[in-house]
Amino acid sequence: MRHASSSTVVTSFVAAVAAAVVLSGCASAPPAAGAGASHLDTVQKAAVLRICTPGDYRPFSFQKADASFEGIDVDLMTGFSASLGAKPEWVKTTWANLLPDLAAGKCDIAVGGVSVTTDRQKRAFFSAPYMVNGKTPIARCADVAKYQSVAAIDQPSTRVIFNPGGSNERFARTNFKQARLTLHGENVTIFDEILANRADVFVTESAEAITQQKLKPGLCAVNPDKPLQYGEMAWMLPRDDVAFKSYVDQWLHLQQAGGDFQRVMDRWLK
Structure with missing residues (x-):
């Protein structure tokens, strides 16, 4: 691959700086900044x-x-x-x-x-x-050909794993209706679950998928230059x-x- x-x-x-921003209403400043103060x-x-x-x-x-x-x-x-x-x-x-x-x-x-x-x-x-940095699947290298699209991943036999509370969870729950979903509470070890064959696919950002395939031999990012979602x-x-x-x-x-x-x-x- x-x-x-x-x-x-x-x-x-x-990298664009706002030339002018007009705010309506009377929104209060965040607590740490104090009333009327900027961070x-x-x-x-x-x-x-x-x-x-x-x-x-x-x-x-x-x-x-x-x-x-x-x-x-x-x-x-x-x-x-x-x-x-x-x-x-x-x-x-x-x-x-x-x-x-x-x-x-x-x-x-x-x-x-x-x-x-x-x-x-x-x-x-x-x-x-x-x-x-769009959403990219990472899977065992031997299975890369099986998971080339959202539709290919979203099959009853596919075990999709995801971490809680962020855009990865949102993507998995929104896009995978037939696949078996598993919430894994610890992002650092989620890749080991795939290597251990307790899960098949994790969809994350391209940069993380590329980094983890270097750190975890046996895992491969699936088309990181063509993400599933921008x-x-x-x-x-x-x-x-x-x-x-x-x-x-x-x-x-x-x-x-x-x-x-x-x-x-x-x-x-x-």
Whole structure:
């Protein structure tokens, strides 16, 4: 099987700063920012950027045995925090609690391979998307030919496994009506379930599928350059904080234009 290079996954960088944003109504600021204040101000004043992440999603954010984090978003957050004169403070969460924790003011930003969805956008802002990264199956290499489409996967004999609380669960429940679905609560070990023949297919983002096929011999991403569903990844931000979003977007834009962003991507995806 031909494995796609990182350039086929990282196909698009969207770094656009809002020139003007007009908000109607009187939405209140997130609790951590205080009434009328922006996270742009409070983070600089505190010299700490609180970052929510599940920490179970290579290559974006992964918590190691020593409790430290590594990955694409970890590297980017290190640079972003420094631009505000702040230190990154990691707040471990789960996919099910990622949005509630952000909305409750437990962190200033949420990262770690977050897919942009309209459901999430009802309760939060997103940065400009930094990666196109659609839904891709991963299966045992011997079975790749069997799982080339949603229809081919959605058969009564297929055991589809998924992790809870995010877009992977939503995709599985929406698209697979005949396949046997299994909710697996731990994203780190979900790939071992396929290798052990306790499941057949897991549908996740292309970048994760490509990363895991390198880490788990015997597993192969299925056509990662032709995802089953288009998707974008971005950072999730507190709703209605226009000043903070504008700063985040401009920082991402400058990182992309100056080449630092691509160097981070190359480090983790090549």
